[in-house]
Amino acid sequence: MEKEYLDLLKELIRRRPVTSDISAVNNAVKCVRSFLKERGINCITENVDGRDVLYASTSSGKVQDILFNAHLDVVPAMSESQFEPYEKEGRIYGRGAGDCLGNVVAIIQALMERKEYYVSAIFNTDEETGGSTALAMVERGYGARKAIVVADHYEDCKITYRQKGILILKLTAHGKGGHAAYIMDPEQNPIDLLARAYLKLRTNWQNPSSPEDWRDSMNGCIISGGSARNQIPDTAELTVNIRYTGKTTMEDIVESVRSITGLETEIIRTCCPVSGNPELPAYQVMKKCHEKVFSGREIGFTGMCGATDARHFIKLGIPIIIVAAAGIGAHSAEEYVILESLYQYSRIFSEYIAEMQAVFAPECIEVKV
Missing domain, CATH: 3.40.630.10 (Zn peptidases)
Structure with missing residues (x-):
């Protein structure tokens, strides 16, 4: 040059x-x-x-x-x-x-x-x-x-x-907050709900084994919930980053995530x-x-x-x-x-x-x- x-x-x-x-x-x-x-x-x-x-x-x-x-x-x-x-x-x-x-x-x-x-x-x-x-x-x-x-x-x-396209979702678990010193029903603690939901999603979603394996991928990126060390929050959130090929529509992916996790599912960002x-x-x-x-x-x-x-x-x-x-x-x-x-x-x-x-x-x- x-x-x-x-x-x-x-x-x-x-x-x-x-x-x-x-x-x-x-x-x-x-x-x-x-x-x-x-x-x-x-x-x-x-x-x-x-x-x-x-x-x-x-x-x-x-x-x-x-x-x-x-x-x-x-x-x-x-x-x-x-x-x-x-x-x-x-x-x-x-x-x-x-x-x-x-x-x-x-x-x-x-x-x-x-x-x-x-x-x-x-x-x-x-x-x-x-x-x-x-x-x-x-x-x-x-x-x-x-x-x-x-x-x-x-x-x-x-x-x-x-x-691949990009689909970023925020999953929100709603529960019942309270003092962390007291026993909380796991079905009401939003952090427990969120953790179980993500593990279920991860179990049901098989990520590609390599870049050549042209399938949709999903990874958790951000977890948030609570503001004090001794307080159970009312909500907990997880952001997931999905890279999709287009073989399955974006709408079907969102519905699948919502169905598997049972959590409130919000689209944060997309690109085709x-x-x-x-x-x-x-x-x-x-x-x-x-x-x-x-x-x-x-x-x-x-x-x-x-x-x-x-x-x-x-x-x-x-x-x-x-x-x-x-x-x-x-x-x-x-x-x-x-x-x-x-x-x-x-x-x-x-x-x-x-x-x-x-x-x-x-x-x-x-x-x-």
């Missing part, structure tokens, strides 16, 4: 674009916009509740053939030193180097190399807290004709074509799963580009249990592909991106833009909600 792009990556890290710091995030948008406009790329800045979002394209119009997406916001650093990037042993260290500023730069280099094609990118600014800015861009008419490439999840020589068809041309072309860059390596397709902004592009009805450069230690004190991988994925993105010109848009359509 050319020095000017690595310098841009380092400058973005120094701008400290932590999601909660809107001014810093907007400053990062200005930095990327300036870099692109000086090199002849069309840029539009949209504002979503005070946050700037950058749309870059090789030609005018909100809809191009290929749309790339990567986010410019980062999580807080473990120490201020993470905002001073440095190179060591073929890596760039710094907050956001792997998640997701390195991918931003890889996309930018691909745009610069393929100005003659119809290609665009959305650089949104709140992925770490839900990605509402990406959704807003879709709602404002930005999209693509053939495919969307979300650069935000690395799997070694694998292309992600599906991701994403599922594509790897046999379609858009996915096969991406595989071909990987095979060209990773000569001799076996390239496969996979799913991911986490979530990216891919879900916000579902309504566009075109293939969504999730790939990224090798970013290691995301959100940790030792976050970095591997420079060779950054170069490889910039090449893959560039090759994909060119190869997709032979694919007609109607052949691509296939995304399931």
Whole structure:
């Protein structure tokens, strides 16, 4: 990768674009916009509740053939030193180097190399807290004709074509409070009720054995109840995080949890799963580009249990592909991106833009909600 792009990556890290710091995030948008406009790329800045979002394209119009997406916001650093990037042993260290500023730069280099094609990118600014800015861009008419490439999840020589949805539930047990010195009927103590209900739910729910075991998963995350060491509370609560594939509807999952536990069940947060068809041309072309860059390596397709902004592009009805450069230690004190991988994925993105010109848009359509 050319020095000017690595310098841009380092400058973005120094701008400290932590999601909660809107001014810093907007400053990062200005930095990327300036870099692109000086090199002849069309840029539009949209504002979503005070946050700037950058749309870059090789030609005018909100809809191009290929749309790339990567986010410019980062999580807080473990120490201020993470905002001073440095190179060591073929890596760039710094907050956001792997998640997701390195991918931003890889996309930018691909745009610069393929100005003659119809290609665009959305650089949104709140992925770490839900990605509402990406959704807003879709709602404002930005999209693509053939495919969307979300650069935000690395799997070694694998292309992600599906991701699980999220369903967060709060389970509440109601009982009868009182002084902890006195014997309480277990059927009235909400903590006992909650504990038994969760154990029953865990017994009835068989979690996947591995990421490749594509089934719904469920894990308890937060338990709360009571405010004093000598007082039995009136209620106790448990928050569970469910990652679901879409084989069972969200409504059926909620009803099943309610039926098994017998507890009040409240939906706290949801996001839908994403599922594509790897046999379609858009996915096969991406595989071909990987095979060209990773000569001799076996390239496969996979799913991911986490979530990216891919879900916000579902309504566009075109293939969504999730790939990224090798970013290691995301959100940790030792976050970095591997420079060779950054170069490889910039090449893959560039090759994909060119190869997709032979694919007609109607052949691509296939995304399931």
